[in-house]
Amino acid sequence: xxxxxxxxxxxxxxxxxxxxxxxxxxxxxxxxxxxxxxxxxxxxxxxxxxxxxxxxxxxxxxxxxxxxxxxxxxxxxxxxxxxxxxxxxxxxxxxxxxxxxxxxxxxxxxxxxxxxxxxxxxxxxxxxxxxxxxxxxxxxxxxxxxxxxxxxxxxxxxxxxx
Amino acid sequence: xxxxxxxxxxxxxxxxxxxxxxxxxxxxxxxxxxxxxxxxxxxxxxxxxxxxxxxxxxxxxxxxxxxxxxxxxxxxxxxxxxxxxxxxxxxxxxxxxxxxxxxxxxxxxxxxxxxxxxxxxxxxxxxxxxxxxxxxxxxxxxxxxxxxxxxxxxxxxxxxxxxxxxxxxxxxxxxxxxxxxxxx
Numbered sequence: 001x002x003x004x005x006x007x008x009x010x011x012x013x014x015x016x017x018x019x020x021x022x023x024x025x026x027x028x029x030x031x032x033x034x035x036x037x038x039x040x041x042x043x044x045x046x047x048x049x050x051x052x053x054x055x056x057x058x059x060x061x062x063x064x065x066x067x068x069x070x071x072x073x074x075x076x077x078x079x080x081x082x083x084x085x086x087x088x089x090x091x092x093x094x095x096x097x098x099x100x101x102x103x104x105x106x107x108x109x110x111x112x113x114x115x116x117x118x119x120x121x122x123x124x125x126x127x128x129x130x131x132x133x134x135x136x137x138x139x140x141x142x143x144x145x146x147x148x149x150x151x152x153x154x155x156x157x158x159x160x161x162x
Numbered sequence: 163x164x165x166x167x168x169x170x171x172x173x174x175x176x177x178x179x180x181x182x183x184x185x186x187x188x189x190x191x192x193x194x195x196x197x198x199x200x201x202x203x204x205x206x207x208x209x210x211x212x213x214x215x216x217x218x219x220x221x222x223x224x225x226x227x228x229x230x231x232x233x234x235x236x237x238x239x240x241x242x243x244x245x246x247x248x249x250x251x252x253x254x255x256x257x258x259x260x261x262x263x264x265x266x267x268x269x270x271x272x273x274x275x276x277x278x279x280x281x282x283x284x285x286x287x288x289x290x291x292x293x294x295x296x297x298x299x300x301x302x303x304x305x306x307x308x309x310x311x312x313x314x315x316x317x318x319x320x321x322x323x324x325x326x327x328x329x330x331x332x333x334x335x336x337x338x339x340x341x342x343x344x345x346x
Binding site: 019059063068069074075076079080091100101102103104105107108109111112114115139140141142144146147148150152154155156 | 222223262272
């Protein structure tokens, strides 16, 4: 206890300034972190090329221990971006779906990509199908058209309105 | 900035930590909290906002939960799905699809015919308004004043032209007094 009091007494008396000023001074005196120990960069500082983006998603889907939560999250995020992913990314996603044993994920994503691409350009989806044909044949994935999902199959009243 | 900007290994570490500590309630669905609402349906993903509810959104193809509950037949089919997908028939694939999702994109984007109801509603409201106006004219308002007859209107026009009333905007401005005809 006395030692603690002594240490307090030995310290110079700091003037009480506003905490905000303290914080700014603290921040100003900080050294920039080393590149190896940086755990994140804010998104506005990241200048990612298209190739790096593709590789990132390709590696994400190629991870052997990926689970369904991660696949869905990434595919939902890809749907929210202003792009249609490269065929090799979709291929990696399909292989990930194979690893988590969910066939309908592939069908649903193909439908979603068709909806998104057709709003923009009708040629994109046939090109994707042509590029993905080897994987789909290898894994036994049916396209939405094979299952008859290119046309409405069942009718449902919108539960919000009735 | 979210943890999804971190590298994946760190993401997983943080997620596992938070899940174990019971934080991150908004984004990691707890089965027991929503059991009354979603029943025994399996929570499979993040969905739209992390809440474990089913909704078919066109821009978010993968909802947080499956559409149907697991039955014994479905579990058998899922066991079969773990094998080669070429052995699955189209019917079984469709069954699996409908187990996870309610409506296909073709069904979601199919025209509903709702525009007919909208137009019918608009026309109905307009016709009711017209009926009300007609009823007011016949039963409530007094007849129009005599000066609004066609005959009396013409008389006023002559009067206005003769006396050059309202030379800039009215009837007199349209009349050419030199040639004695309407201006062209």
